[in-house]
Amino acid sequence: MKEIANIQQGKVDTFEELSRKWIRIIQPGIKESSYNKYQNLLRNNILPVLGPCRCREITTEYLQDYLQILLNGTEDRRPLAPKTVRDTFSVVRRILRFAKSQGEELACDFFLLTLRSETTAPSVLSRQEHEKLVSYLLHSENLKDAGILLSLFTGLRIGELCALKWEQIHLQEGELSVVSTLQRLQDLSFQGENKTRIIISRPKSSCSERTIPLPDFLISYLTPFQEQESAFFLTGEAGKYVEPRSLANHFKKTLSRVSVRQVNFHTLRHTFATRCVETGFDIKSLSEILGHSTVNITLNRYVHPSVELKRSCMEKLETLFAE
Numbered sequence: 001m002k003e004i005a006n007i008q009q010g011k012v013d014t015f016e017e018l019s020r021k022w023i024r025i026i027q028p029g030i031k032e033s034s035y036n037k038y039q040n041l042l043r044n045n046i047l048p049v050l051g052p053c054r055c056r057e058i059t060t061e062y063l064q065d066y067l068q069i070l071l072n073g074t075e076d077r078r079p080l081a082p083k084t085v086r087d088t089f090s091v092v093r094r095i096l097r098f099a100k101s102q103g104e105e106l107a108c109d110f111f112l113l114t115l116r117s118e119t120t121a122p123s124v125l126s127r128q129e130h131e132k133l134v135s136y137l138l139h140s141e142n143l144k145d146a147g148i149l150l151s152l153f154t155g156l157r158i159g160e161l162c163a164l165k166w167e168q169i170h171l172q173e174g175e176l177s178v179v180s181t182l183q184r185l186q187d188l189s190f191q192g193e194n195k196t197r198i199i200i201s202r203p204k205s206s207c208s209e210r211t212i213p214l215p216d217f218l219i220s221y222l223t224p225f226q227e228q229e230s231a232f233f234l235t236g237e238a239g240k241y242v243e244p245r246s247l248a249n250h251f252k253k254t255l256s257r258v259s260v261r262q263v264n265f266h267t268l269r270h271t272f273a274t275r276c277v278e279t280g281f282d283i284k285s286l287s288e289i290l291g292h293s294t295v296n297i298t299l300n301r302y303v304h305p306s307v308e309l310k311r312s313c314m315e316k317l318e319t320l321f322a323e
Helices: 002-008 015-029 032-050 060-072 082-101 127-138 143-152 158-163 216-225 244-257 267-278 283-290 295-302 307-320
Strands: 175-178 181-186 196-201 210-213
Touching: 015 032, 015 082, 032 060, 032 082, 032 181, 032 196, 060 082, 127 143, 127 244, 143 158, 143 216, 143 244, 143 267, 158 181, 158 244, 181 244, 210 283, 267 283, 283 295
Parallel strands: none
Antiparallel strands: 175 210, 181 196
Protein backbone atom coordinates (compact mmCIF):
# COMPACT_ATOMS: atom_id res chain seq x y z
CA MET A 1 0.00 0.00 0.00
CA LYS A 2 2.92 2.32 0.70
CA GLU A 3 4.18 1.85 -2.87
CA ILE A 4 0.79 2.82 -4.32
CA ALA A 5 0.64 5.84 -2.04
CA ASN A 6 4.03 6.97 -3.30
CA ILE A 7 2.79 6.73 -6.88
CA GLN A 8 -0.28 8.79 -6.05
CA GLN A 9 1.88 11.46 -4.43
CA GLY A 10 4.09 11.70 -7.51
CA LYS A 11 7.20 10.29 -5.75
CA VAL A 12 7.40 7.37 -8.15
CA ASP A 13 6.81 8.58 -11.66
CA THR A 14 9.47 7.23 -14.00
CA PHE A 15 8.28 4.55 -16.35
CA GLU A 16 10.80 2.05 -14.96
CA GLU A 17 9.65 2.55 -11.37
CA LEU A 18 6.02 2.21 -12.40
CA SER A 19 6.75 -0.92 -14.41
CA ARG A 20 8.41 -2.57 -11.41
CA LYS A 21 5.39 -1.81 -9.23
CA TRP A 22 2.99 -3.01 -11.92
CA ILE A 23 4.65 -6.36 -12.47
CA ARG A 24 4.93 -7.05 -8.72
CA ILE A 25 1.22 -6.37 -8.31
CA ILE A 26 0.12 -8.62 -11.19
CA GLN A 27 2.62 -11.43 -10.58
CA PRO A 28 0.43 -13.51 -8.21
CA GLY A 29 -2.36 -13.64 -10.80
CA ILE A 30 -0.42 -14.63 -13.93
CA LYS A 31 1.35 -17.76 -15.14
CA GLU A 32 5.08 -18.07 -14.66
CA SER A 33 5.60 -18.11 -18.42
CA SER A 34 3.74 -14.80 -18.75
CA TYR A 35 5.77 -13.27 -15.94
CA ASN A 36 9.03 -14.33 -17.63
CA LYS A 37 7.82 -12.98 -20.94
CA TYR A 38 6.94 -9.58 -19.46
CA GLN A 39 10.27 -9.36 -17.65
CA ASN A 40 12.20 -10.13 -20.83
CA LEU A 41 10.22 -7.60 -22.86
CA LEU A 42 10.85 -4.97 -20.21
CA ARG A 43 14.56 -5.69 -19.97
CA ASN A 44 15.28 -6.03 -23.70
CA ASN A 45 12.79 -3.78 -25.51
CA ILE A 46 11.12 -1.33 -23.16
CA LEU A 47 13.20 -0.03 -20.27
CA PRO A 48 16.34 0.85 -22.29
CA VAL A 49 14.23 3.47 -24.12
CA LEU A 50 11.22 4.33 -21.96
CA GLY A 51 12.64 3.55 -18.52
CA PRO A 52 13.93 7.05 -17.61
CA CYS A 53 10.84 8.83 -18.99
CA ARG A 54 7.99 10.25 -16.95
CA CYS A 55 4.53 9.25 -18.14
CA ARG A 56 3.62 12.78 -19.17
CA GLU A 57 6.71 12.84 -21.41
CA ILE A 58 5.62 9.76 -23.41
CA THR A 59 3.52 11.34 -26.15
CA THR A 60 1.63 9.59 -28.93
CA GLU A 61 4.29 10.67 -31.44
CA TYR A 62 7.08 9.43 -29.20
CA LEU A 63 5.46 6.01 -28.81
CA GLN A 64 4.75 5.78 -32.52
CA ASP A 65 8.39 6.47 -33.39
CA TYR A 66 9.55 4.02 -30.72
CA LEU A 67 7.35 1.21 -32.10
CA GLN A 68 8.52 1.81 -35.67
CA ILE A 69 12.16 1.69 -34.56
CA LEU A 70 11.50 -1.68 -32.94
CA LEU A 71 9.81 -2.85 -36.11
CA ASN A 72 12.32 -1.51 -38.64
CA GLY A 73 15.52 -1.67 -36.62
CA THR A 74 18.50 0.69 -36.63
CA GLU A 75 22.19 0.45 -37.42
CA ASP A 76 22.79 -0.81 -33.90
CA ARG A 77 19.68 -2.91 -33.45
CA ARG A 78 18.10 -5.54 -35.66
CA PRO A 79 14.34 -5.30 -36.35
CA LEU A 80 11.96 -7.29 -34.21
CA ALA A 81 9.22 -9.56 -35.51
CA PRO A 82 5.82 -7.85 -35.77
CA LYS A 83 4.38 -10.15 -33.09
CA THR A 84 7.20 -9.22 -30.68
CA VAL A 85 6.51 -5.53 -31.31
CA ARG A 86 2.79 -6.06 -30.70
CA ASP A 87 3.57 -7.91 -27.46
CA THR A 88 5.93 -5.11 -26.42
CA PHE A 89 3.30 -2.45 -27.11
CA SER A 90 0.73 -4.45 -25.15
CA VAL A 91 2.96 -4.38 -22.06
CA VAL A 92 3.67 -0.65 -22.47
CA ARG A 93 -0.04 0.05 -22.76
CA ARG A 94 -0.87 -1.99 -19.66
CA ILE A 95 1.77 -0.18 -17.62
CA LEU A 96 0.54 3.23 -18.75
CA ARG A 97 -3.04 2.29 -17.91
CA PHE A 98 -1.86 1.16 -14.49
CA ALA A 99 -0.10 4.52 -14.09
CA LYS A 100 -3.29 6.37 -15.02
CA SER A 101 -5.24 4.38 -12.44
CA GLN A 102 -2.77 5.64 -9.86
CA GLY A 103 -3.28 9.28 -10.82
CA GLU A 104 -0.41 9.76 -13.27
CA GLU A 105 -0.97 12.17 -16.15
CA LEU A 106 -0.74 10.55 -19.60
CA ALA A 107 0.15 12.35 -22.81
CA CYS A 108 -0.60 9.63 -25.35
CA ASP A 109 -3.69 8.36 -27.14
CA PHE A 110 -3.49 4.62 -27.75
CA PHE A 111 -6.19 4.72 -30.41
CA LEU A 112 -4.02 6.89 -32.67
CA LEU A 113 -1.14 4.41 -32.69
CA THR A 114 -0.66 2.05 -35.62
CA LEU A 115 1.91 -0.59 -36.48
CA ARG A 116 2.89 -0.24 -40.11
CA SER A 117 4.22 -3.64 -41.09
CA GLU A 118 3.88 -6.10 -43.91
CA THR A 119 1.93 -9.15 -42.89
CA THR A 120 2.78 -12.53 -44.41
CA ALA A 121 0.63 -15.60 -44.19
CA PRO A 122 2.20 -18.36 -42.09
CA SER A 123 3.61 -21.30 -43.99
CA VAL A 124 1.38 -24.26 -44.82
CA LEU A 125 2.43 -27.58 -46.32
CA SER A 126 1.23 -28.12 -49.87
CA ARG A 127 -0.88 -31.16 -50.67
CA GLN A 128 2.14 -32.88 -52.19
CA GLU A 129 4.35 -32.10 -49.18
CA HIS A 130 1.57 -33.19 -46.87
CA GLU A 131 1.18 -36.54 -48.63
CA LYS A 132 4.94 -37.23 -48.70
CA LEU A 133 5.26 -36.53 -44.99
CA VAL A 134 2.22 -38.61 -44.00
CA SER A 135 3.39 -41.55 -46.15
CA TYR A 136 6.70 -41.59 -44.30
CA LEU A 137 5.24 -41.13 -40.82
CA LEU A 138 2.70 -43.92 -41.21
CA HIS A 139 5.54 -46.42 -41.76
CA SER A 140 7.80 -45.12 -39.00
CA GLU A 141 8.05 -46.80 -35.60
CA ASN A 142 9.70 -43.76 -33.99
CA LEU A 143 7.57 -42.22 -31.23
CA LYS A 144 8.62 -38.69 -32.20
CA ASP A 145 7.38 -39.37 -35.73
CA ALA A 146 4.12 -40.60 -34.22
CA GLY A 147 3.91 -37.26 -32.43
CA ILE A 148 4.44 -35.36 -35.67
CA LEU A 149 1.59 -37.30 -37.29
CA LEU A 150 -0.64 -36.69 -34.28
CA SER A 151 -0.04 -32.93 -34.47
CA LEU A 152 -0.65 -32.93 -38.20
CA PHE A 153 -4.13 -34.42 -37.70
CA THR A 154 -5.17 -32.74 -34.43
CA GLY A 155 -3.48 -29.32 -34.49
CA LEU A 156 -1.69 -29.91 -31.16
CA ARG A 157 0.86 -27.27 -30.17
CA ILE A 158 4.40 -28.54 -29.65
CA GLY A 159 4.29 -27.92 -25.88
CA GLU A 160 0.95 -29.72 -25.60
CA LEU A 161 2.37 -32.71 -27.48
CA CYS A 162 5.50 -32.86 -25.31
CA ALA A 163 3.34 -32.89 -22.16
CA LEU A 164 0.87 -35.47 -23.49
CA LYS A 165 0.58 -38.70 -21.51
CA TRP A 166 -1.25 -41.89 -22.40
CA GLU A 167 -3.75 -41.28 -19.63
CA GLN A 168 -5.05 -38.40 -21.75
CA ILE A 169 -5.45 -40.55 -24.89
CA HIS A 170 -8.69 -42.53 -24.87
CA LEU A 171 -8.55 -44.85 -27.87
CA GLN A 172 -11.78 -46.70 -27.06
CA GLU A 173 -13.67 -43.40 -26.94
CA GLY A 174 -11.72 -42.13 -29.94
CA GLU A 175 -10.48 -38.90 -28.38
CA LEU A 176 -7.65 -37.22 -26.52
CA SER A 177 -7.71 -34.55 -23.84
CA VAL A 178 -5.39 -31.54 -23.75
CA VAL A 179 -4.81 -30.62 -20.12
CA SER A 180 -1.18 -29.49 -19.91
CA THR A 181 1.78 -28.02 -21.76
CA LEU A 182 5.53 -28.45 -21.34
CA GLN A 183 8.04 -25.66 -21.79
CA ARG A 184 11.54 -24.64 -20.78
CA LEU A 185 11.50 -21.31 -18.99
CA GLN A 186 14.22 -18.94 -17.91
CA ASP A 187 14.74 -19.15 -14.14
CA LEU A 188 14.72 -15.51 -13.07
CA SER A 189 15.78 -16.39 -9.53
CA PHE A 190 19.36 -16.68 -10.81
CA GLN A 191 20.43 -13.07 -11.25
CA GLY A 192 22.86 -12.58 -14.12
CA GLU A 193 22.94 -16.30 -14.97
CA ASN A 194 21.29 -17.95 -17.94
CA LYS A 195 19.52 -20.69 -15.98
CA THR A 196 16.43 -22.46 -17.28
CA ARG A 197 14.12 -25.22 -16.10
CA ILE A 198 11.34 -27.38 -17.48
CA ILE A 199 7.80 -26.85 -16.21
CA ILE A 200 4.60 -28.71 -17.01
CA SER A 201 1.56 -26.55 -16.43
CA ARG A 202 -1.97 -25.97 -17.64
CA PRO A 203 -2.31 -24.77 -21.25
CA LYS A 204 -2.07 -21.10 -22.20
CA SER A 205 -5.78 -20.42 -21.59
CA SER A 206 -8.94 -22.13 -20.38
CA CYS A 207 -10.03 -22.55 -24.02
CA SER A 208 -6.84 -24.49 -24.69
CA GLU A 209 -8.02 -27.23 -22.32
CA ARG A 210 -10.08 -29.27 -24.71
CA THR A 211 -11.10 -32.70 -25.99
CA ILE A 212 -10.18 -33.60 -29.58
CA PRO A 213 -11.96 -36.43 -31.46
CA LEU A 214 -9.57 -38.75 -33.30
CA PRO A 215 -10.20 -40.04 -36.84
CA ASP A 216 -10.47 -43.83 -37.16
CA PHE A 217 -7.20 -44.28 -39.06
CA LEU A 218 -5.33 -42.44 -36.30
CA ILE A 219 -6.85 -44.69 -33.62
CA SER A 220 -5.65 -47.76 -35.52
CA TYR A 221 -2.24 -46.20 -36.02
CA LEU A 222 -1.80 -45.30 -32.33
CA THR A 223 -2.96 -48.62 -30.86
CA PRO A 224 0.37 -50.50 -31.27
CA PHE A 225 2.20 -47.64 -29.51
CA GLN A 226 -0.02 -47.69 -26.42
CA GLU A 227 1.79 -47.70 -23.07
CA GLN A 228 0.91 -47.42 -19.38
CA GLU A 229 -1.20 -44.39 -18.49
CA SER A 230 1.57 -42.55 -16.67
CA ALA A 231 3.93 -42.73 -19.65
CA PHE A 232 4.64 -39.71 -21.82
CA PHE A 233 3.39 -40.26 -25.36
CA LEU A 234 6.68 -39.25 -27.03
CA THR A 235 8.89 -41.55 -24.94
CA GLY A 236 6.70 -44.38 -23.71
CA GLU A 237 8.19 -43.85 -20.23
CA ALA A 238 6.71 -42.30 -17.10
CA GLY A 239 9.74 -40.33 -15.94
CA LYS A 240 11.13 -39.25 -19.30
CA TYR A 241 9.85 -36.48 -21.56
CA VAL A 242 10.95 -34.86 -24.82
CA GLU A 243 11.63 -31.13 -24.80
CA PRO A 244 10.07 -28.88 -27.48
CA ARG A 245 13.50 -27.94 -28.87
CA SER A 246 14.49 -31.60 -29.20
CA LEU A 247 11.23 -32.42 -30.98
CA ALA A 248 11.62 -29.41 -33.28
CA ASN A 249 15.13 -30.58 -34.24
CA HIS A 250 13.84 -34.08 -34.93
CA PHE A 251 11.10 -32.58 -37.11
CA LYS A 252 13.69 -30.75 -39.21
CA LYS A 253 15.62 -33.99 -39.74
CA THR A 254 12.41 -35.76 -40.73
CA LEU A 255 11.63 -33.08 -43.32
CA SER A 256 15.13 -33.48 -44.79
CA ARG A 257 14.70 -37.24 -44.86
CA VAL A 258 11.52 -36.99 -46.95
CA SER A 259 12.78 -34.07 -49.10
CA VAL A 260 10.19 -31.58 -47.87
CA ARG A 261 11.18 -27.92 -47.48
CA GLN A 262 12.17 -26.76 -44.01
CA VAL A 263 9.31 -25.25 -41.99
CA ASN A 264 8.82 -24.84 -38.26
CA PHE A 265 6.79 -27.26 -36.15
CA HIS A 266 3.90 -24.82 -35.82
CA THR A 267 3.35 -25.21 -39.57
CA LEU A 268 1.68 -28.53 -38.76
CA ARG A 269 -1.02 -26.66 -36.84
CA HIS A 270 -1.57 -24.23 -39.71
CA THR A 271 -1.66 -27.12 -42.17
CA PHE A 272 -4.22 -28.99 -40.09
CA ALA A 273 -6.50 -25.95 -39.97
CA THR A 274 -6.16 -25.30 -43.70
CA ARG A 275 -6.88 -28.91 -44.67
CA CYS A 276 -9.95 -28.89 -42.42
CA VAL A 277 -11.31 -25.82 -44.21
CA GLU A 278 -10.57 -27.35 -47.60
CA THR A 279 -12.67 -30.39 -46.68
CA GLY A 280 -15.62 -28.25 -45.58
CA PHE A 281 -15.02 -28.44 -41.81
CA ASP A 282 -17.38 -26.42 -39.63
CA ILE A 283 -15.40 -23.37 -38.46
CA LYS A 284 -16.87 -23.32 -34.96
CA SER A 285 -15.89 -26.95 -34.42
CA LEU A 286 -12.44 -26.30 -35.83
CA SER A 287 -12.01 -23.31 -33.52
CA GLU A 288 -12.80 -25.44 -30.47
CA ILE A 289 -10.48 -28.25 -31.60
CA LEU A 290 -7.66 -25.73 -31.96
CA GLY A 291 -8.44 -24.29 -28.53
CA HIS A 292 -9.25 -20.75 -29.65
CA SER A 293 -11.41 -18.35 -27.66
CA THR A 294 -13.16 -16.99 -30.76
CA VAL A 295 -13.82 -18.09 -34.32
CA ASN A 296 -12.13 -14.89 -35.55
CA ILE A 297 -8.76 -16.09 -34.27
CA THR A 298 -9.17 -19.28 -36.26
CA LEU A 299 -10.15 -17.45 -39.44
CA ASN A 300 -7.56 -14.69 -39.24
CA ARG A 301 -4.52 -16.62 -38.04
CA TYR A 302 -4.88 -20.25 -39.00
CA VAL A 303 -7.02 -20.57 -42.09
CA HIS A 304 -5.04 -20.16 -45.31
CA PRO A 305 -7.01 -21.35 -48.35
CA SER A 306 -4.84 -22.80 -51.09
CA VAL A 307 -4.87 -21.58 -54.69
CA GLU A 308 -6.59 -24.85 -55.61
CA LEU A 309 -9.41 -24.21 -53.15
CA LYS A 310 -9.86 -20.63 -54.36
CA ARG A 311 -10.00 -21.83 -57.97
CA SER A 312 -12.53 -24.50 -57.05
CA CYS A 313 -14.70 -21.89 -55.33
CA MET A 314 -14.54 -19.59 -58.34
CA GLU A 315 -15.50 -22.39 -60.71
CA LYS A 316 -18.67 -22.93 -58.73
CA LEU A 317 -19.88 -19.56 -60.01
CA GLU A 318 -20.67 -21.06 -63.40
CA THR A 319 -23.37 -23.19 -61.80
CA LEU A 320 -25.35 -19.98 -61.33
CA PHE A 321 -25.92 -19.87 -65.07
CA ALA A 322 -26.14 -23.58 -65.81
CA GLU A 323 -29.40 -24.59 -67.46
